[in-house]
Amino acid sequence: MVDEKIHNNKNSMIHLEDEEEEEDWSIKKDKNYITENIYPSETFTHTRPNNLKENSGIEIYDLDSINRSKNNKIDGNLNDDDDIDDGYSHNIISNGSHSGDDEDDDDQEENNSRTNLLNNTRTHRKLLNRHVQFIAISGVIGTALFVAIGKPMYYGGAGFLLIAFAMWCVPILAITVSTAEMVSFLPVSSPFLRLAKKCTDESLAMMASWNFWFLECVQIPFEIVSVNTIIHYWRDDYSPAIPLVVQSILYLLISVCAVGYYGELEFWLSSFKIILALGLFIYTFITMVGGNPNHDVYGFRNFGEAPFKKYFPDGIDRGSHIGYLQGFLACLIQASFTIAGGEYISMLAGEVKLPRKVLPKAFKQVFVRLTVMFIGSCLCVGIVCSANDASLTAAINESRPGAGSSPYVISMLNLGIRILPDVVNIALITAAFSAGNAYTYCSSRTLYGMALDGYAPKIFTRCNKQGVPIYAVCVSLCWALISLLQLNSNSAVVLNWLINIITTSQLINFVCLCIIYLFFRRAYLVQRDTLPPLPFKSWWQPWTAIFGMSCALIMIFLQGYTVFFHKLWNVQDFLFNYLMIFIDLGIYLAYKLLWCRGKDKFKDPHTIDFMTDLREIEEHELDHSFEKFKFYLDA
Known part of the structure; x- marks a missing residue:
């Protein structure tokens, strides 16, 4: 049921694999391409500026909307979807891992500490x-x-x-x-x-x-x-x-x-x-x-x-x-x-x-x-x-x-x-x-x-x-x-x-x-x-x-x-x-x-x-x- 729903959505950004595999967040590289996840009301975009060549090697990822998709949208919607079982729902919310594992908690803390360190060493673009x-x-x-x-x-x-x-x-x-x-x-x-x-x-x-x-x-x-x-x-x-x-x-x-x-x-x-x-x-x-x-x-x-x-x-x-x-x-x-x-x-x-x-x-x-x-x-x-x-x-x-x-x-x-x-x-x-x-x-x-x-x-x-x-x-x-x-x-x-x-x-x-x-x-x-x-x-x-x-x-x-x-x-x-x-x-x-x-x-x-x-x-x-x-x- 899950695979059928994903294939029906042509613009999906989430490929759900087995319960123990990490989810693959891929972004298509077409110019000015707008892609949706499995909930079409929530989207994030990937655009290439017109002044860049097609093979310039520069790809832009709207990381904030990706994180919002993973943390907010999926958490708020997937759990209520009857077509997706609890295993897949749990798998996506935990980013492809088991929430009960202490090792994953340590990884999350390490990621948070790295994020805080990065924020503490960055200036802000506020000049107009x-x-x-x-x-x-x-x-x-x-x-x-x-x-x-x-x-x-x-x-x-x-x-x-x-x-x-x-x-x-x-x-x-x-x-x-x-x-x-x-x-x-x-x-x-x-x-x-x-x-x-x-x-x-x-x-x-x-x-x-x-x-x-x-x-x-x-x-x-x-x-x-x-x-x-x-x-x-x-x-x-x-x-x-x-x-x-x-x-x-x-x-x-x-x-x-x-x-x-x-x-x-x-x-x-x-x-x-x-x-x-x-x-x-x-x-x-x-x-x-x-x-x-x-x-x-x-x-x-x-x-x-x-x-x-x-x-x-x-x-x-x-x-x-x-x-x-x-x-x-x-x-x-x-x-x-x-x-x-x-x-x-x-x-x-x-x-x-x-x-x-x-x-x-x-x-x-x-x-x-x-x-x-x-x-x-x-x-x-x-x-x-x-x-x-x-x-x-x-x-x-x-x-x-x-x-x-x-x-x-x-x-x-x-x-x-x-x-x-x-x-x-x-x-x-x-x-x-x-x-x-x-x-x-x-x-x-x-x-x-x-x-x-x-x-x-x-x-x-x-x-x-x-x-x-x-x-x-x-x-x-x-x-x-x-x-x-x-x-x-x-x-x-x-x-x-x-x-x-x-x-x-x-x-x-x-x-x-x-x-x-x-x-x-x-x-x-x-x-x-x-x-x-x-x-x-x-x-x-x-x-x-x-x-x-x-x-x-x-x-x-x-x-x-x-x-x-x-x-x-x-x-x-x-x-x-x-x-x-x-x-x-x-x-x-x-x-x-x-x-x-x-x-x-x-x-x-x-x-x-x-x-x-x-x-x-x-x-x-x-x-x-x-x-x-x-x-x-x-x-």
């Missing part, structure tokens, strides 16, 4: 499309774009500043599109670092992971110190430890909440930064055409006063050509510190809903950030403030805190605008706090990804109920204690130390990104016939990645060149400019020679496994198929 888009535009923009930009303009002039930032945007765009291609294809936690392990050798992956984690961590105290210097714009009669501790506690409270709250907070903070940037652009246009208390139509007068300046770091005049070159290099070095690429967006990949649809759009926003935010700001500061302005010169030489050295604020004071500088200073606090919050998030997710790959202790994979890697957050946030160095040193000195370290580490990370991409591309081309198409296709590869890597390599050695001048040589500056090179080389060689004993080899592109992670992503997209449909409608 609007969160990612705004974070992509302004998530890691801090005070450097609004305040520190005045220093290179003072050294090189408004013309060199604009040219240098525009030039550096080109290799950053090349690195970003390379990152976008591989991250959009495999959007997992710490994606480009985990792809380093898949596609390159273990030693390079180890070095790249620790370098990027250090880069993210050291930027946390940088932004904390920046907030403190901004507050000093108003008053100095307080201990610097107060804002440092308060800000660190706020970062901790935000980080331990569900990632959806982080995304919502960053959405609004990013909105404020976008409003600040656009507001300063509008201020520039209105004042340059005469909309100021002095009714001065100054136009491009300030820009033309000193567009190109000679700069001699050691005070020795070596001729006009050398002076102009050094003025340009001062602006280019500042650009290499200020302009970030798409690596920060990639760290969101493991917690984004529908990542293969959202991330390609987010990476395209980087172009907007590069052109509008950075190049636009360089043009505006050159318009509103002259590179030879006496107030700017005094602010740079005296290391004035906060907005005091911002070209925008200096312009407002020169024009007799008294309230707007305070408003800008408040907005700068928001920008610095938001950037520090973003670095806290990125550093903790980097450490989490390292632990998943075995490059950090496994305890850092543990997540709380909200899917937050709590131990990784706490350890990463400990780097905020570096900001307490300000208690014994001038804040400008501490910021300068951190800037030098960050610049070198960031440039090394750019080189690693391009190397990882080249190996990823090689593996993808070899396996292209069995893999889905790329959600994001970059241009002119592999030459684009090679160009970006070459520019980053050149800047690694240029960014601290002034330390080799006879009058400027000192060990401290040399270490802060180049120490990360030796640390990263030490990590690479130590892991390869001591840990792997020289047996670490680059991966064979034919054997690299992309499918395991792709299946998990496909399952997530299937679970959110309705949201995917809405995404297409909204697009």
Whole structure:
């Protein structure tokens, strides 16, 4: 009777065998096939996305509905069916085993413990499309774009500043599109670092992971110190430890909440930064055409006063050509510190809903950030403030805190605008706090990804109920204690130390990104016939990645060149400019020679496994198929 009923149902997913055999849950592989179990009112689906080839090897299983079928539907219906005897009913409910066996109970407990462990080591995909888009535009923009930009303009002039930032945007765009291609294809936690392990050798992956984690961590105290210097714009009669501790506690409270709250907070903070940037652009246009208390139509007068300046770091005049070159290099070095690429967006990949649809759009926003935010700001500061302005010169030489050295604020004071500088200073606090919050998030997710790959202790994979890697957050946030160095040193000195370290580490990370991409591309081309198409296709590869890597390599050695001048040589500056090179080389060689004993080899592109992670992503997209449909409608 049972066999007859099963054969009559053409779409059945359950094949009932003898009482002692395990049930066989099979899924047909036809495209867009909807299959039913023996109760046609309860169904689960198996669909293949249209962009996958028929023989791609990727099959999607709606495991939740399978479990519901086995545990709920069968239990509630089969026991009441007269055509199925108690033996078969009992067999199905117990998943093909006898419920009275102690051995099966032990297996069930073991499965439950494994499930709990898996849930405790997984982050949650809660970030929405609007969160990612705004974070992509302004998530890691801090005070450097609004305040520190005045220093290179003072050294090189408004013309060199604009040219240098525009030039550096080109290799950053090349690195970003390379990152976008591989991250959009495999959007997992710490994606480009985990792809380093898949596609390159273990030693390079180890070095790249620790370098990027250090880069993210050291930027946390940088932004904390920046907030403190901004507050000093108003008053100095307080201990610097107060804002440092308060800000660190706020970062901790935000980080331990569900990632959806982080995304919502960053959405609004990013909105404020976008409003600040656009507001300063509008201020520039209105004042340059005469909309100021002095009714001065100054136009491009300030820009033309000193567009190109000679700069001699050691005070020795070596001729006009050398002076102009050094003025340009001062602006280019500042650009290499200020302009970030798409690596920060990639760290969101493991917690984004529908990542293969959202991330390609987010990476395209980087172009907007590069052109509008950075190049636009360089043009505006050159318009509103002259590179030879006496107030700017005094602010740079005296290391004035906060907005005091911002070209925008200096312009407002020169024009007799008294309230707007305070408003800008408040907005700068928001920008610095938001950037520090973003670095806290990125550093903790980097450490989490390292632990998943075995490059950090496994305890850092543990997540709380909200899917937050709590131990990784706490350890990463400990780097905020570096900001307490300000208690014994001038804040400008501490910021300068951190800037030098960050610049070198960031440039090394750019080189690693391009190397990882080249190996990823090689593996993808070899396996292209069995893999889905790329959600994001970059241009002119592999030459684009090679160009970006070459520019980053050149800047690694240029960014601290002034330390080799006879009058400027000192060990401290040399270490802060180049120490990360030796640390990263030490990590690479130590892991390869001591840990792997020289047996670490680059991966064979034919054997690299992309499918395991792709299946998990496909399952997530299937679970959110309705949201995917809405995404297409909204697009």
